Amino acid sequence: MSAHPTFEQMWAELAPIGRSATTGGYFRQPYTAAELECRAWFTEQAVRRGLRTEVDGNGTLLAWWQPEGAAGPAVLTGSHLDSVVDGGAYDGPLGVVSAFAALDRLVADGLAPARPLVVAAFPEEEGSRFGVACLGSRLATGVLSGDDAARLQDADGTSLLDAMASAGVAPDLGPAAWLSEIGVYVELHIEQGRDLVHRDAAVGLGSGIWPHGRYRFDFTGEANHAGTTHMEDRRDPMLTYAMTALAANKQARLSGNRATFGRVAVEPNGTNAVPSRVSAWLDARAEDETALSTLVTGLSRQATERAERDRTGLQITAESVSGAVAFDEGLTSRLATHEGREPWPVIPTAAGHDAGILSTAGIPTAMLFVRNPTGISHSPAEHASTQDCLAGVDALIEVLERLLTAPADGSP
Amino acid sequence: MSAHPTFEQMWAELAPIGRSATTGGYFRQPYTAAELECRAWFTEQAVRRGLRTEVDGNGTLLAWWQPEGAAGPAVLTGSHLDSVVDGGAYDGPLGVVSAFAALDRLVADGLAPARPLVVAAFPEEEGSRFGVACLGSRLATGVLSGDDAARLQDADGTSLLDAMASAGVAPDLGPAAWLSEIGVYVELHIEQGRDLVHRDAAVGLGSGIWPHGRYRFDFTGEANHAGTTHMEDRRDPMLTYAMTALAANKQARLSGNRATFGRVAVEPNGTNAVPSRVSAWLDARAEDETALSTLVTGLSRQATERAERDRTGLQITAESVSGAVAFDEGLTSRLATHEGREPWPVIPTAAGHDAGILSTAGIPTAMLFVRNPTGISHSPAEHASTQDCLAGVDALIEVLERLLTAPADGSP
Known part of the structure; x- marks a missing residue:
C-alpha cells in the first residue's frame, strides 16, 4: 500500500x-x-x-x-x-x-x-x-x-x-x-x-x-449614433459578423465538420453606438485537411462578399492551424x-x-x-x-x- | 468684454x-x-x-x-x-x-x-x-x-x-x-x-x-467543446443572436426606423467553447410609438421562433423605454x-x-x-x-x- x-x-x-x-x-x-x-x-x-x-x-x-x-x-x-x-x-x-x-x-x-x-x-x-x-x-x-x-x-x-x-x-x-x-x-x-x-x-x-485551426476575423466599420444614423448610411460590422457566424454553422453542418464562433470582442460595445469593430474567432475542424481548407476558404469568400455589400472591412488572420x-x-x-x-x-x-x-x-x-x-x-x-x-x-x-x-x- | x-x-x-x-x-x-x-x-x-x-x-x-x-x-x-x-x-x-x-x-x-x-x-x-x-x-x-x-x-x-x-x-x-x-x-x-x-x-x-428603447436579449444555451460537439447536438445561443441581429437590421430598414445591436457580452467567450450565454442589447427607435412597438414585437417574435429552432433560451428585458x-x-x-x-x-x-x-x-x-x-x-x-x-x-x-x-x- x-x-x-x-x-x-x-x-x-x-x-x-x-x-x-x-x-x-x-x-x-x-x-x-x-x-x-x-x-x-x-x-x-x-x-x-x-x-x-x-x-x-x-x-x-x-x-x-x-x-x-x-x-x-x-x-x-x-x-x-x-x-x-x-x-x-x-x-x-x-x-x-x-x-x-x-x-x-x-x-x-x-x-x-x-x-x-x-x-x-x-x-x-x-x-x-x-x-x-x-x-x-x-x-x-x-x-x-x-x-x-x-x-x-x-x-x-x-x-x-x-x-x-x-x-x-x-x-x-x-x-x-x-x-x-x-x-x-x-x-x-x-x-x-x-x-x-x-x-x-x-x-x-x-x-x-x-486538423483544426483558429482564425481571427476582424470586421471593421464606422462608429456612429445608433439612433440618428439612417440604416442606409451605416457601415455596421456587426451585420457582416452575424451573417458570417450563421454561414459558418451552416457550412459545417452540411459538410459534417465543425465551425464555431464562441469568442467576440466589440468596439466601442455601447448600446447606443453602431460598432466600429467586431473581432470574432473561428474555431474550425474537419475530418481531413482538404475538408478543413474547403470549409475555411468557402467561409472566407462568403464573409468577404458580405463585407463588400455592407461596406465594411474584413481581415482574416490564421492564429494557429494544426494539421x-x-x-x-x-x-x-x-x-x-x-x-x-x-x-x-x-x-x-x-x-x-x-x-x-x-x-x-x-x-x-x-x-x-x-x-x-x-x-x-x-x-x-x-x-x-x-x-x-x-x-x-x-x-x-x-x-x-x-x-x-x-x-x-x-x-x- | x-x-x-x-x-x-x-x-x-x-x-x-x-x-x-x-x-x-x-x-x-x-x-x-x-x-x-x-x-x-x-x-x-x-x-x-x-x-x-x-x-x-x-x-x-x-x-x-x-x-x-x-x-x-x-x-x-x-x-x-x-x-x-x-x-x-x-x-x-x-x-x-x-x-x-x-x-x-x-x-x-x-x-x-x-x-x-x-x-x-x-x-x-x-x-x-x-x-x-x-x-x-x-x-x-x-x-x-x-x-x-x-x-x-x-x-x-x-x-x-x-x-x-x-x-x-x-x-x-x-x-x-x-x-x-x-x-x-x-x-x-x-x-x-x-x-x-x-x-x-x-x-x-x-x-x-x-420614441426609443433599450432591450436586453439574453440568449442562453449549453457551453460545450467547439471541436468535439457535433453541430446537431449543440444548443448555441450565438446562432440565435446572429439571426436576431440581422433581422433587427432588416426590419428597421424596411420600415424606415432604427434598430441596432451594438453591445454584446458572451460567456465564457472562449475560442474553443460553444457559448453558454450571449447577452445583446437592442437599441430601437421609430417615428411614433406604434411603429416602435411593431418593430420590437415583430423582432421578439422572430427571435423567439429561432430560439425554439436552436433549442436555446431567450429572455427579453426592456431596460429603458421612452415615449x-x-x-x-x-x-x-x-x-x-x-x-x-x-x-x-x-x-x-x-x-x-x-x-x-x-x-x-x-x-x-x-x-x-x-x-x-x-x-x-x-x-x-x-x-x-x-x-x-x-x-x-x-x-x-x-x-x-x-x-x-x-x-x-x-x-x-
Whole structure:
C-alpha cells in the first residue's frame, strides 16, 4: 500500500482551486493565482514521492522517476492543469492526477522499470489566455518559435514573458532539451464526445486528431449614433459578423465538420453606438485537411462578399492551424489488446492535445480516453464517473508497465 | 468684454480630458477620473463667475445666476459632460460650454434678468456606465425611482451608490427639489444627423424626439467543446443572436426606423467553447410609438421562433423605454422667428436627451441644434465647425435673453 494520497484524495485536493461559486466552472488560466496553486500542488506531489522536479523555460512542469537500473529513452505521461474560461474539472487534470496514481501503484507493486518515467504538466494547453493552444508543447518541439511566443499578450496586454516572470517562472522560450530524452508519450484524457458511450467502454485509445485551426476575423466599420444614423448610411460590422457566424454553422453542418464562433470582442460595445469593430474567432475542424481548407476558404469568400455589400472591412488572420494527427499506429494497436481483457476501442477526436503536437514532432505517442456520459466538455457540466476514472488509472498502469519494461525500441 | 475665458478657451480646456491617444475618442463615463475632471471644471467655471453652485443627490451639477431683481421660475440651460465609450467631443459638452459663454455675454451686455438663470450638467446622460440613459433627469423628475437607481451596477459590479460616494458625491437618489423652481429648459446640442446640412442652416430648433428603447436579449444555451460537439447536438445561443441581429437590421430598414445591436457580452467567450450565454442589447427607435412597438414585437417574435429552432433560451428585458417627445410647440415656434434673421428650421431627432425627460415631465422645453457636417455622432469623428459652434452660442444668447426678460408666464 502506498502512503501517498489516493486518486480520489488528490482529486479532492484540486477540486476547489479556481472553481467559481456561481457557475461551478473552473478559471485556471495560465499564471493566474488559481493555476499557480495547481502548479504548486504538482510540485508538492512530485517532492513527496521523491521525484526529481524540473520547470523548463517554457513553464512545463516535469517530475522524473528514475530508480537504479532505469536508463535510456524515458516514458512521458501527463497532460495539463490549465482550463478554458469557465471550464470543467477533468479536461487536463485527469491525466495528471492519473499519472501520479499510476506511478504509486507501480512503485507499490515493486516494478523495476527499465526506463525512466516522467510526469508532465504542459502550460496553456487551452490557449485561453495567450491565444495559442498547446503553447508548452509547441514551444518544446519548436513548432512555435521562442521569438513568436515572446510577442504573445493576453487580453489585458500582459505579455507571456511578464506573466511567467511575475509567477516566478524564469522564461527561456524555445525548444526543450529534455525532449531528446523522451522515447514515448502517453496522455490520458476525458473523452470530449460520446463514442465510448456508444461502444459501452470505460476506456479507449485515440487513433488521431482532426486538423483544426483558429482564425481571427476582424470586421471593421464606422462608429456612429445608433439612433440618428439612417440604416442606409451605416457601415455596421456587426451585420457582416452575424451573417458570417450563421454561414459558418451552416457550412459545417452540411459538410459534417465543425465551425464555431464562441469568442467576440466589440468596439466601442455601447448600446447606443453602431460598432466600429467586431473581432470574432473561428474555431474550425474537419475530418481531413482538404475538408478543413474547403470549409475555411468557402467561409472566407462568403464573409468577404458580405463585407463588400455592407461596406465594411474584413481581415482574416490564421492564429494557429494544426494539421491532421495520426497517433503511432503500431503502438496504439499493440496497446489496444492485452490478455485477460476485451480490446479497447480506438476512436478519433476533434480536440487538440499536446499529444498531437508531440506526435507530429516524431515522438511515438498514444492517447487513452475515459468515458464521458454526456460528451459535454469545456463546460462546468463536464463529468466522468469515479468508477470510470479509476478504470482509466488501471489502464494507464497497464500501459506504463508495458512501456517501462519494454525493450529500448519501444515496442511494448 | 468679459474677463472670463472665451468659448474657444473653455473648449480647449476640456479637449484633452478623457481623450484616448489611440482613437481620439472620449472616455468620460460617469464618476471615472476623466468625468470627475470635467465636473471639477464645471464647478471652477461657476465659482469664477460668482455663481451659486449646487450638486443634488443625483449628482446633477447646478450653477445659479440670480442678480438682484431676478425672481420667480428660473430659466434652465445646459446639457451633460459624460460621453459614450470612445465618443465625440461635442455630444453634451457643447451645450454646457455654450451656456457659460452665453451667460458671459448677457452679463457683459448688462442684461438685468427678470428671472434666475441656471446652468446644469446632468450625469450619465448616455447610460454608458450604469445602463440607463438620462439617469440624472429621470431621477430628478421621478421617472426613475431612487430605489430602482440604487440597484444599478456597472459592468464591473460597482453600484451607482458606491461610484458616487467614492467620487465624493453624497448620494440621495430621487426627485429633485430644485426642479420646482424651473420655469423653462433650453438644451443646446450638436445635431446627430444632417438635416441642418440639407437646410443650409448653422442652427435649428428641435420639434421632438422619436420614441426609443433599450432591450436586453439574453440568449442562453449549453457551453460545450467547439471541436468535439457535433453541430446537431449543440444548443448555441450565438446562432440565435446572429439571426436576431440581422433581422433587427432588416426590419428597421424596411420600415424606415432604427434598430441596432451594438453591445454584446458572451460567456465564457472562449475560442474553443460553444457559448453558454450571449447577452445583446437592442437599441430601437421609430417615428411614433406604434411603429416602435411593431418593430420590437415583430423582432421578439422572430427571435423567439429561432430560439425554439436552436433549442436555446431567450429572455427579453426592456431596460429603458421612452415615449415620443414633442417639445413645447408654442415656445418653439415663438423662438424660431426673430426680427433681423431668417427663421430657424425646426427638425426632429431620433436621439434621446435630458430635454426629452424634462419636457415629458411638464417643463416647457426647447432644443437648439448646431450643424454637424457629416452627421456622425457617438464616434471620435463627431464634429462641428468653430464658426457653427459660435453661431450656436449666439442663438443661445438670443433665446436666453428673450426667456430671462419675458413675463412670468414664460412666453418670450
